Amino acid sequence: MNTTARTPSGAHRFWGTLRAWLTTKDHKKIAVLYLLTITLFFVIGGVIATIMRIELAGPGEDVVSAEAYNRLFSLHGVIMVWFFLIPAVPTVLGNYLIPLMIGAPDLAFPRLNLASWYVFVAGGALTLVAMVTGGVDTGWTFYTPYSSTFSQSHVVLTVCGIFLAGVSSIFTGLNFIVTIHKLRAPGLTWFRLPLFVWTHYATSIILVLATPVLGMTLLLVLIEHAVGIGIFDPAYGGDPLLFQHFFWFYSHPAVYVMILPGMGVVSEVICCFSRRRIFGYRFIAWATLAIAVFGFLVWGHHMFVSGQSYLASLVFSVLSYLVAVPSAIKVFNWLATLYGGAIRLDTPMLYVLGFIGLFTVGGVTGVVLATLAVDVHLHDTYFVVAHFHTIMVGGMVMAYLAGLHFWWPKMTGRRYDERLGRLGAVLVFVGFLLTFLPQFILGYQGLPRRVATYDERFHLLQVMSSAGASVLALGYLVPAVALVKSLFGKAEPAGRNPWGATGLEWQTTSPPPAENFLAQPVVTGDAYDYPNAPAPVAARGGAHG
Amino acid sequence: MVVGLATLGVFATMGYFVWRYRYRPGVNETGRDVPGSTRLEVGWTIATTVVFGGIFALGAAGFAERQHVPAGRDVEDVLVVGKQWMWKFQHGGGRREIAVLHVPVGRVVRLSLTSEDVIHSFYVPAFRVKQDALPGRTTTLWFEATTPGTYPFACAEYCGGEHSRMVGQIVAMPAEAYDAWLEHREPGEMPLAAAGREVFARHDCATCHDTHANKPAPPLEGLVGRRRVFEDGAALVADEAYLRESVLEPSARVVAGYAVAGRSPMPSYAGVLTNEELFELLYYLRTLKDATGVSR
Numbered sequence: 001m002n003t004t005a006r007t008p009s010g011a012h013r014f015w016g017t018l019r020a021w022l023t024t025k026d027h028k029k030i031a032v033l034y035l036l037t038i039t040l041f042f043v044i045g046g047v048i049a050t051i052m053r054i055e056l057a058g059p060g061e062d063v064v065s066a067e068a069y070n071r072l073f074s075l076h077g078v079i080m081v082w083f084f085l086i087p088a089v090p091t092v093l094g095n096y097l098i099p100l101m102i103g104a105p106d107l108a109f110p111r112l113n114l115a116s117w118y119v120f121v122a123g124g125a126l127t128l129v130a131m132v133t134g135g136v137d138t139g140w141t142f143y144t145p146y147s148s149t150f151s152q153s154h155v156v157l158t159v160c161g162i163f164l165a166g167v168s169s170i171f172t173g174l175n176f177i178v179t180i181h182k183l184r185a186p187g188l189t190w191f192r193l194p195l196f197v198w199t200h201y202a203t204s205i206i207l208v209l210a211t212p213v214l215g216m217t218l219l220l221v222l223i224e225h226a227v228g229i230g231i232f233d234p235a236y237g238g239d240p241l242l243f244q245h246f247f248w249f250y251s252h253p254a255v256y257v258m259i260l261p262g263m264g265v266v267s268e269v270i271c272c273f274s275r276r277r278i279f280g281y282r283f284i285a286w287a288t289l290a291i292a293v294f295g296f297l298v299w300g301h302h303m304f305v306s307g308q309s310y311l312a313s314l315v316f317s318v319l320s321y322l323v324a325v326p327s328a329i330k331v332f333n334w335l336a337t338l339y340g341g342a343i344r345l346d347t348p349m350l351y352v353l354g355f356i357g358l359f360t361v362g363g364v365t366g367v368v369l370a371t372l373a374v375d376v377h378l379h380d381t382y383f384v385v386a387h388f389h390t391i392m393v394g395g396m397v398m399a400y401l402a403g404l405h406f407w408w409p410k411m412t413g414r415r416y417d418e419r420l421g422r423l424g425a426v427l428v429f430v431g432f433l434l435t436f437l438p439q440f441i442l443g444y445q446g447l448p449r450r451v452a453t454y455d456e457r458f459h460l461l462q463v464m465s466s467a468g469a470s471v472l473a474l475g476y477l478v479p480a481v482a483l484v485k486s487l488f489g490k491a492e493p494a495g496r497n498p499w500g501a502t503g504l505e506w507q508t509t510s511p512p513p514a515e516n517f518l519a520q521p522v523v524t525g526d527a528y529d530y531p532n533a534p535a536p537v538a539a540r541g542g543a544h545g
Numbered sequence: 546m547v548v549g550l551a552t553l554g555v556f557a558t559m560g561y562f563v564w565r566y567r568y569r570p571g572v573n574e575t576g577r578d579v580p581g582s583t584r585l586e587v588g589w590t591i592a593t594t595v596v597f598g599g600i601f602a603l604g605a606a607g608f609a610e611r612q613h614v615p616a617g618r619d620v621e622d623v624l625v626v627g628k629q630w631m632w633k634f635q636h637g638g639g640r641r642e643i644a645v646l647h648v649p650v651g652r653v654v655r656l657s658l659t660s661e662d663v664i665h666s667f668y669v670p671a672f673r674v675k676q677d678a679l680p681g682r683t684t685t686l687w688f689e690a691t692t693p694g695t696y697p698f699a700c701a702e703y704c705g706g707e708h709s710r711m712v713g714q715i716v717a718m719p720a721e722a723y724d725a726w727l728e729h730r731e732p733g734e735m736p737l738a739a740a741g742r743e744v745f746a747r748h749d750c751a752t753c754h755d756t757h758a759n760k761p762a763p764p765l766e767g768l769v770g771r772r773r774v775f776e777d778g779a780a781l782v783a784d785e786a787y788l789r790e791s792v793l794e795p796s797a798r799v800v801a802g803y804a805v806a807g808r809s810p811m812p813s814y815a816g817v818l819t820n821e822e823l824f825e826l827l828y829y830l831r832t833l834k835d836a837t838g839v840s841r
Binding site: 066067070137139143144145146150151233234235240241274275276277279280281282283304305306307310313314317318321324325328329331332333335336338339340341342343344345353356357360361364367370371372373374375376377379380381445446448449450451452453454455530531533535 | 549551552555556558559562563566567568569573574575576577578579580581582585586589590593594597598600601603604605606607608609610611612629662663664666668670671673674675676677679680681682684697699700701702703704705706707708709710712
């Protein structure tokens, strides 16, 4: 991008380019800024995970001390949740694609969009400062009263960083809602919208409604921590469970913030590479909204053994099954979309098939955990760790990579090496299974999570998990190489529509001009009209099939 | 299990479709234009809901079983106090121990859990039980060991620095051996009811709470399990949570006829009694009922 930086005489032009990027109001460039930022955080979070897996390869304090390990898993969680998973698909792909998909020149509030990035960077910077000056050891969940009155680590700084990330989320959600309501092209009715837009709409609603609760809760922790006013610590007259209710009221819906946009990516990709309309468009759209709504009502399933009342646990268990139903409906519809298709296994499709498989594993293990009697045993064990990593890493990260590969030609105008891309997809899938299947077993055998040391009897499975993690780490390097490589050397131009996809974003140039479309597009039919779509153009890297 | 089969089903269907409908030049240049199917959608929605409902019912039944000690069983009471980073146990018979918990086989063991600092969670994987221990309140958990042996337990709720070393072992021993073990009290250890009576005496509770009439506080014999009517007309059956509240926060609910200027004349004992003293006192108050059978 900033190729001018490499010529010394171009210093002036370099600063000019940098300034142009840092003051841009173009949603596409802001998406690229976000892409660079969250990739940085993903790398930091990944490096931390690597150190954790190395430490866990031995049962004692082999590489780092318990104190250090506690800081590592806390930072891994904080960074991956708030500075990668939550923003990843919405702020990169959503930011880039929503205006293109609905035929608009930009988001409704371009300045707010840029502001959201600056606030996000400020939040990230605070968190990184906290990290390098000693870190935080409360876990990403900040359970009180440990976080509010006992922890000696940088709770205040980290909490401020997360608070800012939350503000950024609210800006983005607000912007998407207004944009989707007001800027749709003529003829683009609600039920003609690509499902990617639907999922972002649902996500935005969650962001706007739930994130303020997080902000409020974190402020209360700060107040107790800094001023000593009793809110959560019973020693000051507070209630420790109150925090958990507040926290999960946000953090459970936040799970859907992470996964719903990924489901949007899946719906786009699976149609394109099956050359079919999506099966049950309206059911998927309604299921999306149902997940967003029910997602607000299930927070108590994190608290079955916390001391909440028996009745509350029963109700939260029932509601948790209710949120699983629309998720299952989505999986069935995706499978039905494969039926009768003309399926091409390009990189995005491989990631999507991996997503469906792993999302199913994550979903059914979620059902296992929602089962009251079983959760009593599995709660706060490695089983839970494996479960949510299956949804977050197996599901969400794979969907993100699917989307990144799918729209990369659109964003850059270049095609990536298809063979490398497929290799990456397979490695990530296999590495994931090798890392987390042992952790399901560890949890079933009763190993609690967040432990720096463990009993000998868990050693073998821990070594297997760490070995699998090295495959996974390698797997993540391959797509990075494939995508970055495409930017250098002689370009293989992507053309407007290399995948032969439907959707307005494929009707403009790659990359699109600043105003997205030279003439206002008009929509006359439903989404995913693949029977009448142009044929895909094979990339040089490999033939289709 | 059902969920395992469902997962295999999804993988198998996906694998079959991907192979069956793979792109073959000249054979299927584009996908078949299959419209959606409302019947299918409604069908799999209902099927999923029914299956989930069944799983829920099974889980809820198992969970309900853990809520109350089975009626008519002898109960061995143990106070469990979590603190950074150890588990302390105090048996109803008076013995105290740390990191090792002796229990009798074939008897219900009821743990009353609390914490001195942050939230911990007492987890015995072999017994499939787990319960958080919270500061400032008591939670309970029961289990019954059926085979003598040692069973590891751990803290399942992250609680800071040495969380991963907050582990120990349950030693399940034949009931007679346990009873004999229980008798080997160290100096200073005494049965809980006796210890509770001492707490009761030490804080001069009897000055007001006496069985004689015309005392400023309600009598306590046979209190647990009896219905209490309060100043504001509300009522409840006295249980351990109510006893606890009455000691720590006397004015929260005042028994009808005993309020002075709308409040209880009794001072709060929060911060005055330690967790152990409170447990001993409440244990003693429970035995008051056992001693007299029913109320006056």
